[in-house]
Amino acid sequence: MTTQIQTLIKQLTKRGEPMADNSVSVQPLSHWHQNATVQSGLLLVAFAFIGFVLIPDPAAWMTLTIAGLAMGMMLFVMTSGFTLVFGLMDVLNFGHGAFISFGAFVGFSVMAMFPELIAAGSFWTHIGLFVLAMMGAAVVVGLLSWAFERLIIRHVYGNHLMQILITTGGMIVAEEMIYVLWGHEERAWLKPDSFQGSFQFGDFVFEKYRLLAVIMGVVLFILLRWVFTHTRLGLLIRAGVENREIVKSLGFNIEKLFILVFIAGSALAGMGGVMWGLYDEVITAHIGQNLMITVFIVAIIGGLGSIEGCFLAALMVGLLTNYVGFIFPKLALVSTLILMVAVLLWRPKGLVPVSKGDS
Amino acid sequence: MTANLQRNVSETDDLLRLTDVHTHIGQYHILHGVSFRVPRNQVTMLLGRNGAGKTTTMRTIMGLWPAHSGQVHLKDRAIETLDTMTIARSGVHYVPENMGIFAGLTVEENVRLATRQNRFNQDRLTWVFGLFPALEKFWHWPAGQLSGGQKQMLAIARAIIEPCEILLVDEPSKGLAPSIIESLIRAFRELKDADTTILMVEQNFRMASTLGDHVAIMDDGCIVHESDMASFVADKDKQASLLGLSMEAHQ
Amino acid sequence: MFQSIRDTLPQSRILRGLLAVIVVSLLLAPFIFDGSRALDTAARLCIFIVLVASYDLLLGYTGVVSFAHTLFFGIGAYSVAIAFDHVAPGFGVLLVAVVVALGVSTVVAVTIGLVSLRVKAIFYAMITLAVASVATVLVSQLYLYTGGEDGMTYRIPRVLTPAFKLLDDKVLGVRINGKLLNYYLIFTVSTVLFLLMVRIVASPFGKVLKALRENDFRAEAIGYTTVYYRTAATVISACMATLAGVLMAIWLRYTGPDSVLSLNIMIDILLMVVIGGMGSLYGAIIGATLLVLARNYLNEAMGVAHNAFIDVPILAELFNPERWLLWLGVLFVVMVYFFPLGIVGRLVRGRADHG
Structure with missing residues (x-):
C-alpha cells in the first residue's frame, strides 16, 4: 500500500524526463502547473481576484481592471524591446526611455499635421490617424535607434558599466534634443473626439480609449507571439537569447539579428510612447525617463529576456498600480517596488526565467 | 614529377590543416604552435589529457577564439581570419563540448x-x-x-x-552511460560509412580507437604525436608514454 | 596620516596646480569674490565635492552604478530640516539629527546592498533607480512631515545667520558675520570629510576594494569576501553623502525635492564623476568645479552663439542658453567613450605615457 502511494507520488511529482524505452508518449509529460508561464498567468488571475475581494464595488473593480489592463498593455509595448535587447546581447540600454519620449513627440507631430481630419473625422479616420501616428513614431524612432546603436552601443558590448554610463549620457542628449526640436513647454495632446468618453453596459462603464489600448496591446502581443513561434526570425531570436555563440556557429549573423531587434524594440518603445501620450493627454520630454523606472521593474519581474514574462509582469504591474492606487492612492509606485522585491526573493531570475546556455 | 604529384595528392587529401597555430585567451597563451591535418573522408581523433588545449583548438578552428598567429586551411582556403558565421557557412559544422542545445526550443x-x-x-x-x-x-x-x-x-x-564538409565534435561521450556511448559509436560509424570527414575530441579511448582512422595527441598546447590510428593502437609503449593513466582508466 | 595623504596626490604637475588653485580659491572665497551669489556657489561647490567623491567611492572603487545616491543626500538634508523645523534650531538637535540620519542611511544602504547582491550585479543600477524614485514619491506624499513638493524652509542656529555679528567693522571689505562662520563651517567639514575619504582609499581596505574592482573572482579566491567589502563601501559612501546632505540643509536653510532628491542632481553627480575622473577622488574636485563653472559661464557663451544664429531655426535652439545640459551630455558621452578615466585619468596617464 505504502509503496503504491509512494510510486503514485513519484509519478505525480516527477518532472517529465523522457526515457529511451518510453514508447508511447509523444507529448511533453511536464505537468502544466510546473510551467513558469502558466504559474505566472495564474498569479495574474489571483491578482484580479484579490482586487475583486478588496474592492467593494464591482463596477469600480471593472473600471480599475480595464484601466490596469490598458496600462499593462502599454507597459508591455514599451518594455518588450528593452528586455529582448538585454536578453539577446546583454546590453542594458538606459536610453530606452528617450525612445519612448521621442515616439510620443513624433506621434504628436504626425497627428497635428491633420487638424481637419481630427476635427471632422469619423471613428475609423481617427483609428487610421492613430495607427499612422504610431507608424510614424516607429519609423523615426527606429532610424534614431539605428544611429544610436552604430554610434554608441556598438562600442560598449560586454561592458555593463560603460553601457549604463554611456546610454545614460545618450538619454540626457536625446531629452535635450526634444527640447530643441519641440520647445521646452509640455504639450497638451487631446484625444480625438471619438476616443473620448465611455459607454455603459449594465452597471459597468468602459472608457473607450482604455479599451482601444487593450485591443492594440493584444494585437501587438499576438503579432509578436506569432513572429516568435511561427517565423524563422522569431526562432533565431529565441535561440539567440539562450546562447548566441551557438547561433553564430550555426552560420547566422548575430550582429545583424541584434541590430534588427534593437531597431524593432526601440520602434515598439516609440509606439508605446504614442499610446501613453494620448492616454495621459499631455507629453513632456521627461515622460520616458519617468516611465523607465516602471519599465525596469516590469522587465526584472518578468525575467530579463523573456517576452511572455514581460507580458505577464506588465499586466500584473498595471493591475496592481490601479487597485492599490484606488485603495491607498499614495502607495501605487511603492507597491510595484514591493512586488518586484517579493518576486526576486521568490525567483531571483524573474517570473519566467530564460535558460541561458547551460541546458 | 613524382614529388609534385605526391604533394598534390596530400593537399587534396587534407580537408583541414592547422599550421603553427597560437591562441591567446585574455592574458593566457593556450595554444603554442598547433599543427596537424585532418584527412578527407576519415575520422581524426584529437586526444590528450584535460587542459591540453583540445577544446581551444576546436574553438579556434570555429573562429570562436581568434588565432593569434598561424594558419588554418579548409581545403585550400585560409579560414583563420574569418568570423564564426562565415566558417560555419563554408561547411564546418560544430558540436560543442556542452552540446549547446537550446533548452527552451523544441x-x-x-x-x-x-x-x-x-x-x-x-x-x-x-x-x-x-x-x-x-x-x-x-x-x-x-x-x-x-x-x-x-x-x-x-x-x-x-x-x-x-x-557538411567537416564535422567537429567535442567529447560526445562526456558524462554518458556506457550503453548510450555504444549507440553513439554505432551512429558515428554510420556517418563514417557515408564518407563524412570528422574531427573528434575524445577522452574515451575505446571510442577513439574503434572510430578513428587518424590520430593527433596534444599536451600543453602542442601536438606531441600524429599518426594513423592503427599504428598508434599497435604501439603500446607510445600509448603509455603519451596518454598514461588516462588511457588505461578508460580501457 | 598626512604623509599617506600626500602619497595619494596625483603625480601630474598641472593637476596639482589646478587642485591648489581650486582649494585656495574656496578657502579665500569670501574675500576674493563679491556678492552673496559667489559665496553661495562656493559653498555648494564644497558640498558637491564631498557628494561626488562619496559617489566615486562607489562607482570608481567598486564599479557599481547606483542611482540612489541622492537618496542618502536627501536623508541627511531632511533629517536636519525636520529636526530644525519640528523641534528647534540648535546644535544639540543637529547632533541628534545627524546620528539618526547616519543610522537610517546605514540601514537603507545595507538593505539595498543585500537585496541587489542576491541578484545579478547589473540589477543594482535599475533597482537603485526604482528605490530613489519611490523615495521621491514618498517625500512628496508625506507632506505633513516633509513639506511635500514645496519643501521646507526653517531657521538655523543664530550664530550661522547674517544676523549674528562677530565684529562691527569689515575686514578686507567683508562683513564678519554668522554667514561667514557658516561658510567656514561648511568648508572645514567638507575638507575633513574629503581627506577622510582619501585616507580610506589609501588604507588596506581601499586596496581590497581596488582588487575587487580589477578582478573580483581572483580577490575572492585569495580570501576577501566580495559581499562584505562591497556592502561596507556602500555604507561608507552612503554616510558621506548623508553628511553632505546635512551641510546642504544647513547652508540653504531650505530643503526640498528639487534641491536634494531629484534625478537631475543624480545626473549632475554622474556628469561630475565621469568628467572629472572615476577612481580618483581628486577627480571629484575637478569635475564638480568644471560643472559649476560651466553652468555659470557656458550659459553666457551659448547666449552669444544663440544671438548669432538667431535666424537659423534649429541651430539657434541648439545654442539656447537653457540647453547647456545638451552640450555637457555630449561631452559626457565623448568622455566615457574616449577618456573613461576622465580629466584626472587623462592627465595622469598622459604623463605616464611620456615619462
Missing part, C-alpha cells in the same frame, strides 16, 4: 534552425531519425527535457541535418 525547432531553408529534406530527416530514433519520438518536446544522451544526439543531428 527538438524540432532546434534541428530546423540548422536547416538552410527552414524546411526539412524528408530523405535526410528519415536518415537522421534512423541514426537517432529517440529524436523522432520526442520531436515536439522542449529540448531541455531530454536526457543527457538524447541532448548529445540532438546536437549531432543538428550538425548533420545539412550536408
